[in-house]
Structures are given as structure tokens and as C-alpha cells.
Amino acid sequence: xxxxxxxxxxKIIEKKQPVAFWCNPISGHNTLYWYxxxxxxxxxxxxxxxxxxxxxxxxxxxDRFSAERLKGVDSxxxxxxxxxxxxxxxxCASSLGTGGNQPQHFGDGTRLSIL
Amino acid sequence: xDQVTQSPEALRLQEGESSSLNCSYTVxxxxxxxxxxxxxxxxxxFLFTLYSAGxxxxxxRLKATLTKKESFLHITAPKPEDSATYLCAVxxxxxxxxxxxxxxxxxxxx
Numbered sequence: 001x002x003x004x005x006x007x008x009x010x011k012i013i014e015k016k017q018p019v020a021f022w023c024n025p026i027s028g029h030n031t032l033y034w035y036x037x038x039x040x041x042x043x044x045x046x047x048x049x050x051x052x053x054x055x056x057x058x059x060x061x062x063d064r065f066s067a068e069r070l071k072g073v074d075s076x077x078x079x080x081x082x083x084x085x086x087x088x089x090x091x092c093a094s095s096l097g098t099g100g101n102q103p104q105h106f107g108d109g110t111r112l113s114i115l
Numbered sequence: 116x117d118q119v120t121q122s123p124e125a126l127r128l129q130e131g132e133s134s135s136l137n138c139s140y141t142v143x144x145x146x147x148x149x150x151x152x153x154x155x156x157x158x159x160x161f162l163f164t165l166y167s168a169g170x171x172x173x174x175x176r177l178k179a180t181l182t183k184k185e186s187f188l189h190i191t192a193p194k195p196e197d198s199a200t201y202l203c204a205v206x207x208x209x210x211x212x213x214x215x216x217x218x219x220x221x222x223x224x225x
Contacts, residue, residue: 041203041215042218043159043202043215044203052224059219093158103161104149106151106159106160108156
């Protein structure tokens with residue numbers, strides 16, 4: 001089966017500019033996650049969707065970050081305006097559900113660099 | 116507070132030299148412990164899920180075990196292609212979120 005697809009793979013922007021990331025989950029996976037991974041750290045959850053509903057966005061910096069998952073499939077994560085500290089890898093993952101026996105499958109991420 | 120600690124931070128092995136990676140965790144109501152492999156420039160790749168103390172899972176040269184406080188990833192006779200960062204994560208607690216450790220960077224030299 002096709003895995004989680006993310007684009008772009010790399011993005012370099014100047015601070016205060018907007019940026020958007022796109023994610024296409026594994027077909028049939030109703031749960032979608034956005035994570036941020038800093039260098040040398042494990043991924044940290046930003047937001048979780050069940051179908052098109054955001055059910056956990058407590059870690060999303062809402063003053064500058066926004067996300068949407070229209071029609072419960074693809075998702076976009078936006079940052080506006082970007083700050084130097086936002087440089088990181090943004091990972092998307094999906095799973096069949098949120099039960100303990102459902103592993104999350106990750107895409108290869110978007111590496112964001114802020115100049 | 117839910118927490119995952121992995122050790123060592125980095126490990127260098129000779130090809131064929133077996134060893135173990137450790138993942139210590141603190142979580143109320145464990146719903147699953149997960150091991151992932153991450154290659155440079157790639158996303159984490161799922162390896163195993165463990166649910167209860169005493170459980171073991173195997174895949175090729177890897178075996179994961181679980182106790183009430185920690186998990187071990189045993190690597191038997193590793194090959195250079197096993198070189199990667201190995202991440203441990205737990206799900207449980209009030210939020211049911213996946214909490215990751217910082218990983219162990221494994222380098223296997225031929």
C-alpha cells in the first residue's frame with residue numbers, strides 16, 4: 001500500500017513569511033496527526049484529527065499555526081508568520097484509529113528552514 | 116507527567132556484536148509501547164507494538180521486550196544496514212497521546 005505522502009520535502013523561507021505543508025494519509029486511515037521534530041529530539045504532537053474534526057490541538061501554537069482537513073482525507077498545516085524558532089521537520093502520520101493497537105505510520109516530513 | 120527516557124544516546128557496534136537499547140517510561144495506564152526506526156532524512160518507520168509486561172516481539176535481528184517500567188530492543192549480530200536512530204514511544208495517560216523519547220543513534224561498522 002502507498003504510504004503517507006508529504007510535500008514539499010524542503011522549504012526555505014525568510015522569517016515573517018507564510019508557509020504551508022500538505023499531507024495525504026494512507027488510504028482508509030481516519031486519524032491524521034501533525035508532529036514537529038527538532039534536531040536530536042523525538043517527534044512532538046501538534047494536532048490530531050479524527051476524520052475532519054480536530055480532537056486534540058492543545059500543543060498547536062494557535063497564534064501563528066493553523067491546520068485543516070477538508071473532507072477527512074488530505075490535510076494542510078500553515079504557519080503565518082514564520083519565526084526563526086519554527087525551523088524543524090514537520091511530520092504527518094496516519095492510523096486506522098486511536099486505540100492502543102493501532103500504530104501510527106509516518107511520512108518523510110517537510111524540512112523547514114527559516115532565514 | 117508522562118515521560119520516556121532512552122539510553123544510550125549513541126551506540127557504536129562492530130558488525131556481529133550484539134547489544135541492547137533501553138527505553139524507560141513513566142505513564143499512567145500504558146496502552147502501548149512502540150518502537151520505530153528512523154533513517155536520516157526519513158520519517159519514523161514502525162517496528163513493534165508491545166502492550167503488557169512479559170510480552171516479546173521479534174523481527175529479523177531485532178527483539179523487543181517489555182516490563183512494567185522499561186523496554187529493551189535487543190539487536191543480535193547486527194549488520195551495517197541496521198544503522199539508524201531507534202525511537203521508543205508510549206501511549207497512555209490522560210491524553211492518550213504518543214510520547215516519544217529522544218532516540219538512540221546506532222552505528223554498526225563493517
